[in-house]
Amino acid sequence: MSTWPRSGLTLAELLVALAVLGVLCAALLALEGSVLRSSAQVSAQAARLRELQEASTYVADRVRAARDLRTDLSVNGSPCTVYPAPGGRPCFALLVPSAELGQAIDTYAYRVYRVEPRTSLNPADRVNDAWADAHTFVLREYRAYACGPASVTTAGACTPASIPAGVPAVLTNTQPFLVMDGLTFDGPAGAFTPFAYDPASRVLTLRLRVGRREAGRVLFTPPSGYQELRVQLRN
Numbered sequence: 001m002s003t004w005p006r007s008g009l010t011l012a013e014l015l016v017a018l019a020v021l022g023v024l025c026a027a028l029l030a031l032e033g034s035v036l037r038s039s040a041q042v043s044a045q046a047a048r049l050r051e052l053q054e055a056s057t058y059v060a061d062r063v064r065a066a067r068d069l070r071t072d073l074s075v076n077g078s079p080c081t082v083y084p085a086p087g088g089r090p091c092f093a094l095l096v097p098s099a100e101l102g103q104a105i106d107t108y109a110y111r112v113y114r115v116e117p118r119t120s121l122n123p124a125d126r127v128n129d130a131w132a133d134a135h136t137f138v139l140r141e142y143r144a145y146a147c148g149p150a151s152v153t154t155a156g157a158c159t160p161a162s163i164p165a166g167v168p169a170v171l172t173n174t175q176p177f178l179v180m181d182g183l184t185f186d187g188p189a190g191a192f193t194p195f196a197y198d199p200a201s202r203v204l205t206l207r208l209r210v211g212r213r214e215a216g217r218v219l220f221t222p223p224s225g226y227q228e229l230r231v232q233l234r235n
Contacts, residue, residue, distance in 0.1 A: 048182075048210050048221040055139065055180040056206055056229050062111055063204050063231040066094040068166035071197050075112050075142060075171045082195045090115045090195050092204070093167045097235065100152050107148035108163055110171055114140055115183065115194055126181065131213040137183045139194075139208075142174035184211030187225050202233040 063069065070093045071082035080091035091114040097105045118126060118133050120140075126133075145153035147162045156162060185191055187209065196205040209226040212219055 044214070045219070045221055045223075048212070052180070052208055052210055052221060052227055056208055056227060058179060059113060059139075059141075059206060060229055060231045062094055062096050064234055065098070066096050066111075066233050067108075067235045068095040069093070069197065069202070069204065069233055070167035070169075073167060073169050073171065075114070076174055077172070080112060080114060080171075082197050083193070090193060092195055092197065093171065095146070095164060095167045101149050106158055107152055108146040108158055109148070110142075110144045110146060110167060110174065112142035112171065112174055113179070113195075114142065116140055118181065121178065121181075125178065129213075132182060135184065135213075136181075136211055137185070138178060139180040139183060140176045141179050142171075142176050144171055144174040180208065180210075182210045182212055184209050184220065185226075186211070189225075192226055203230055204233070205230050 073080050073093055075091065075093065079088075080093060081088070082090060082092045084090055091112065093110060093112045096109050096111050098107045098109065099105050100107045115137050116139075118136050118138050121138060126138075145155045146164045147153070147155050147158035149157065183194070185194060192207055194207050196207075197203070198205075206229045207226045208229075210221040212221075
């Protein structure tokens with residue numbers, strides 16, 4: 001008795017093929033998700049590095065233009081020192097000349113840079129992040145004017161008699177502005193200081209690093225340590 005030749009797949013073979021296809025699809029989806037997560041992390045790291053560089057450049061430009069830098073003074077009633085006691089807030093102050101209305105110097109401003117706990121910001125001024133509040137800091141700039149045009153300050157116009165020789169021992173009524181959020185001072189070799197100043201060479205060293213917690217992991221920028229920038233006062 002003859003039989004017709006069999007064509008197609010049996011039910012068992014179809015089930016096996018579907019199972020293999022499902023495994024392949026799952027693997028491809030997992031790979032795609034991993035690539036997307038990796039790409040997102042690289043993009044976020046690049047954005048943080050760019051933000052860090054912008055903050056460093058901003059401060060460095062003012063240090064470079066400064067006429068004077070002071071590392072021990074009082075600002076708004078609180079001590080400001082570049083090397084505070086443990087638990088203190090590293091801080092320094094500048095006297096910065098600028099041309100606000102033309103090409104000639106017509107304004108002298110005080111700029112204070114102080115590291116503070118992130119919780120010192122008003123809740124409305126920071127993203128709600130309990131981990132960041134407990135583990136990171138902010139860099140703030142406090143501003144005041146020694147003299148300048150009426151459109152800039154009420155301190156009075158700059159004259160030979162009103163231009164200060166340097167940063168005074170006491171500054172009051174300075175107004176804070178945020179420069180950088182999410183700073184950490186933990187490095188691979190341990191804690192580090194954000195500022196150092198050599199009065200002999202008039203060189204300030206800035207050391208900054210950002211720390212953030214994402215998807216249960218703490219990520220640092222730069223990953224291998226802090227970003228260091230050395231700037232010399234030129235005026």
